[in-house]
Amino acid sequence: MSLVEVSGLTFGYRGAPVLRDVSFAVGAGELVALCGPNGAGKSTLLRLLLGLHAPAAGRVTLAGTPLPSLSRRQIARHAALLPQDAPTDVPLSVREAVALGRLPHLGRLQPETADDVEAVVRALAATDTTALADRPITELSGGERHRVHLARALAQEATLLLLDEPITGLDIAHQLAAMDLLRATASGGRAVIVALHDLTLAARRCDRVLLLAGGALAADSSPAEVFTRETLARVFGVRADVRLDPTGRPVLDILETVEGSP
């Protein structure tokens, strides 16, 4: 069974259409890149998967249950979203912020159990933030703060992990480490959908690419099939060299913008 299934999803802000008739399904073990130019509707799609907007048409199903029949708390046990722009002035310690990922598993006045503490410890270790655990978030660098928010999403232990540009602002080593972590998370039986601007990384590390263009799903396939010269020129307006490495994954060399494109 798919962990998330989307059919005919259509949505607009105040009449301005953002997404048109988007359909796909993602199952356990998949690491899916969500790509597309600015304004293609990536963030909106991720929010729709979490039920933060009501679609104009179509529906989203989480682990077999349609979104409208789930409470916000039930959704949170199924799906975690790491938003693109988290506030920087959070007056909490790293551990406190990561522990908030356990909220959907706790009753209103119930204290944390050993399981919750363990989940936080694991999330801190996985994101290389254990040493920062007792520091206030306000004192961290941008990259460190990013990893803390990633740790919070991991501590939530939802089966569907949605991430909006989780590696933007990380140095190259932490970018690769973050992608490895998402890979391991998916392999452990979860589904991961990650919005990425870095097409090279998406091509190298993801199983599957959802390509959004102008609010419609322009492609949904393996990186090798999605990232072709033609598609890159048509959707992103760039001229690129694409070759396949020995394992059949595309290696992109993006050269320049195509004449007349943004």
Added chain:
Amino acid sequence: MSSATARSGSPATPDSAASRQNLPPGFMPRRARPRVRPRVVAGFALVLLAAVGAVVVGLLVGPAHISVAEAVSALARRLTGKVDLLNWRETVVVGVRLPRVLVGFVAGGALAVAGAALQGLFRNPLAEPGVLGISSGASLGAVLAIYFHIAGKAVWLLPACAFAGAALDAVLVFAIAAHLGRGRVFTGTVLLVGVALMALNISMTTFVLSISLASYNVGREVMYWLLGGLEGRTWDHLLLGGPAVVVGTIVIAAHARDLDALLLGEVSAQSVGVDVPRVRMRLVLASALVVGAAVAVAGPIGFVGLLVPHVLRLAVGAPHTALVPLSFFGGGIFLVIADVVARSLSADLPVGVVTAAVGAPVFLALLVRRRVEVAGP
């Protein structure tokens, strides 16, 4: 746990059993127990002791000298039902000072809890109970009750009118905010509507005050109420305000983790399962309830709601699970002690003067030493 051990740990996998097996031998998450921070435990112990101390001091200080033994025996007689009506000390302790102290405690606690909730909810360090416009509604209700001589007919009528003013104001704020948001209530809209209604309330209150000055007694009573005081507070006041404050405080305390999650931003809060619109609605309503009740029985007392949560945040940090209950006790203690100081300085010095006189310099000192975060979102 050292960072070196943690770094050598394998990446987490969702299956916790599997990941535990993958961990190196030195890595033992099982040792980790629910953490209750020692600072918080110490804070609670200290605050409970201080609360008892403040109530005792409140019972002992006043124009009539009463010893600890006399106060205790007076309380014991009342509790065991052996009332001695001819003992004036018993009347002073049980009939005058105890209700005054308890009303002060409940009102101070309510203002501080509302301040803590609103500062977290609006992510704004300067949010305080006044921003909802509720306290000015209570003031208008009280001032009208005094002006139209309703207040003199029964002790409970003045706080009841103030509470009605607060409730009417809350309903208006929400109705207008909901209308502007096409059915949804946004916190920003609530703030703006609250500020607008507050201006309206203050102008009407000032108008009533100016026409009431024609009579010295009425004018003095209006003025006195507007300064916020605990003089002559009775068990009726406690019965009127107490239950509302307790209910509202429990609602706010039950949403402490949601307040923490909101610090991460709206989307992150929703991601961890907080139904943000509903939670905001509940928290604003609960704050309006406790503030309305507090102002109704104690008058518009300033600075408690702003100062107490900030001072406590320095001691125990921002997480609301500790901050909200501690604020109740901290606010209660602050107001009871401020009232003792007011009573000691002058027979009819309103406690609101003392809270502002103490609170403003302390708050300024915190600002100057940058212990209070000034940068808002």
